[in-house]
Amino acid sequence: MNILIVDDDREIVESISIFLSGEGYKILKAYNGLDALDILSQNEVHLMVLDIMMPELDGIKTLMKLRESKNIPVIILSAKSEDADKILGLTAGADDYVTKPFNPSELVARVKSQIRRYTTLGSIESKAGEIVIKGLVINTEEKTVAVDGEDVRLTPIEYKILELLAKNKGKVFSADEIYKRVWREDTVVGDNTIAVHVRHIREKIEINPKDPKYLKVVWGIGYKID
Numbered sequence: 012m013n014i015l016i017v018d019d020d021r022e023i024v025e026s027i028s029i030f031l032s033g034e035g036y037k038i039l040k041a042y043n044g045l046d047a048l049d050i051l052s053q054n055e056v057h058l059m060v061l062d063i064m065m066p067e068l069d070g071i072k073t074l075m076k077l078r079e080s081k082n083i084p085v086i087i088l089s090a091k092s093e094d095a096d097k098i099l100g101l102t103a104g105a106d107d108y109v110t111k112p113f114n115p116s117e118l119v120a121r122v123k124s125q126i127r128r129y130t131t132l133g134s135i136e137s138k139a140g141e142i143v144i145k146g147l148v149i150n151t152e153e154k155t156v157a158v159d160g161e162d163v164r165l166t167p168i169e170y171k172i173l174e175l176l177a178k179n180k181g182k183v184f185s186a187d188e189i190y191k192r193v194w195r196e197d198t199v200v201g202d203n204t205i206a207v208h209v210r211h212i213r214e215k216i217e218i219n220p221k222d223p224k225y226l227k228v229v230w231g232i233g234y235k236i237d
Contacts (some may be wrong), residue, residue: 012126013055015039017047017073018062018088023111027060030115031122035162044068048076056083057160058126060118063089063100071103078104084125088113098118126160142177144236147216147225149177158216168193169212172205176226176236185233209234 014036018024021042027040039054041047045067050056060076063070074085087100090111097108107121111194118211129148140152146159154170165173171193176184184192186205209228213220 012157013037013039013056014122015050015056015059017041017044017059017065017070018191019043019065019069026115029117030119033190034119044070044073047073051077051081052200057129058084058086058122060086060088060122063096071099074100074103074105084129123160144177144180144225147177149174157215163215165212165215169208172208173226174214176234180236183229183233183235189234206227
């Protein structure tokens with residue numbers, strides 16, 4: 012997931028970058044509104060942290076321009092704490108508001124919350140080369156997986172199993188069918204081989220592997236993605 016940080020204070024940009032990159036996000040940086048809009052036009056951005064008081068083009072005008080074409084989450088960041096300023100930012104289209112000085116952990120939590128809401132509600136549209144199921148995003152070209160905006164590391168076999176099930180959402184595959192499709196062999200294997208891989212995938216993509224949101228077992232039949 013790509014996050015654009017926009018603030019004319021370079022120290023604040025660097026500070027936020029350190030915390031968010033540590034959570035696995037890819038960071039883009041701008042120091043005024045015009046540069047931010049230019050970056051947005053040339054890159055895929057999933058969330059923006061935006062300062063209000065900036066040269067060239069302030070945060071409110073930048074946000075209003077953004078909202079003409081994009082619905083990505085925006086968290087307004089400003090030294091102003093008056094309610095009127097918060098209302099102005101939210102009215103212009105911001106999704107959340109953080110006042111300087113801020114607690115880095117709180118900002119990270121708010122970022123995660125907005126990205127989770129954005130992906131869960133299906134606001135990220137499926138593009139060529141992408142499979143989007145609620146908060147699960149699979150890029151079939153780059154062979155990457157993200158859940159609620161956070162990258163997930165799968166082994167090549169785990170990825171192939173997940174991609175097979177996701178491409179056939181709702182369809183139940185037996186262990187033998189999965190083996191033949193993923194390993195491309197006709198050899199019949201025990202259910203345990205596939206079950207082990209499924210368990211590992213669940214541990215990586217599910218909040219609660221014992222109560223899975225995505226990868227489900229149809230007892231006595233096989234596995235599917237819902």
